[in-house]
Amino acid sequence: MGSSSVKKCRIAEGTSADTLDRYRHGLETALGVPFTAGNEIDVYRNGDEIFPPMLDAISRSTEMVEFLTFIYWKGDIAEKFVEVLSERALAGVTVRVLLDGFGARPMPQNLVERMENAGVQVRWFRPLPQWKVWNIDNRTHRKILVCDGQIGFTGGVGIASEWEGNAQDPDHWRETHFRVRGPAVTALRSAFYQDWVEAEYRVDCALERVWPSRQAGDKLVQVLASTASVGFTDIAILHEALVLLAQKSLRIITPYFAPHERDVEVIADAARRGVDVQIILPGPHIDKRVSELAASDAFEPLFEAGVKIWRYQPTMIHTKLVTVDGVVTCIGSANFNQRSASKDDEIALCVLDPAFARKMDGQFDEDCEKSVLTTLDDWKKRGIGRRAREAMAHVMKPET
DSSP, X not given: OOOTTOOOOOOOTTOOHHHHXXXXXXXXXXXXXXXXXXXXXXXXXXXXXXXXXXXXXXXXXXXXXXXXXXXXXXSHHHHHHHHHHHHHHHTTOEEEEEEETTTTTTSOHHHHHHHHHHTOEEEEESOSSOSOHHHHTOOBOOOEEEETTTEEEEESOOBSGGGSTTSOSTTSOBOEEEEXXXXXXXXXXXHHHHHHHHHHTOSGGGGSSOOOOOOOOSEEEEEEEXXXXXXXXXXXXXXXXXXXXXXXXXXXXXXXXXXXXXXHHHHHHHHHTTOEEEEXXXXXXXXXXXXXXXTGGGHHHHHHHTOEEEEEOSSOBOOOEEEETTTEEEEESOOSBHIIIIISBEEEEEEEOHHHHHHHHHHHHHHHTTEEEEOHHHHHTOOHHHHHHHHHHXXXXXXX
16 A cells, blocks of 8 residues: 555664764753663554553552543443453552543543442543633643553553554554553653642642652653643653754654644754655544644645655554654654644653664554555645635644
């Protein structure tokens, strides 16, 4: 399905310590958050791989489960998570579940009641409706699971039937999620409690049980817990810093691409200075077409600069991924859009490890093979009806 013009990423074999230091010091300077050593990250692709280790980690927990999600809808997996979380609570484990008041609103009430009846502490982040109308537009988009303070999960997966299966058809989405072990798990817990404390109005719960950091691998990881801001958020700074640091390759997968004008400018500049910039976006299957329409003004300048834009064909692609020069990988919950850059609480992990970047670039290549390359000529041929929808959708760009 792909094209012979797919350009494999130049792998950073034998990357020098000085090169690694450039990325490390650049990101630490831009963001003020240090990398931690001794981490391990496992990669899971699509629901058939993602959900079993998450459920297993919950079922093996003996002290505490902390679970935060933006999306909790319906489906067999929604029932299964309630079952396992409730069983742990009944066994005496402290189980805390934080649901976004907007994203998880479609969740069946009986699932919430089953958890609460089992002793699960269920809280809602900025539930709707509320009198603090200025909070309604700012959500927590984070996806975090931490079990016994030692095993964490993050990425893009939601708890709904759309994420079940193996992306085998348009009803089952393409996704990537990650298991984290090592000192970075402490930062995941911190991000969980940033939002939990707002819902609970107390801080002592965050200190109820504290585990020491344990070395689990050899990866350097920087964890960013970004929150809404009237200025640049950490996610906005991170995305621009990654583009500016790129020298050879910049690869982005995002389901919702609605960049600021400044983002378009720096990405185009990267392509013009010789960086191989490739972006994978949803194709015919996307759950929010308005997002794609609203970002229409970004495409022509990117095409003209030489950016390659691919459209994933089999199903909705919900993966969030950025790799730089085969050395740096950015994962987590953030999209490359204006909501993630300014309006939503997000979690992002930068992994400084060439072997890990090589693995993720391999997944990028596989997704490219299931995508169609869009060209500037293709873009210019879109019809008047499409252009009219773009004009109407453009006013929604900050919300997409």
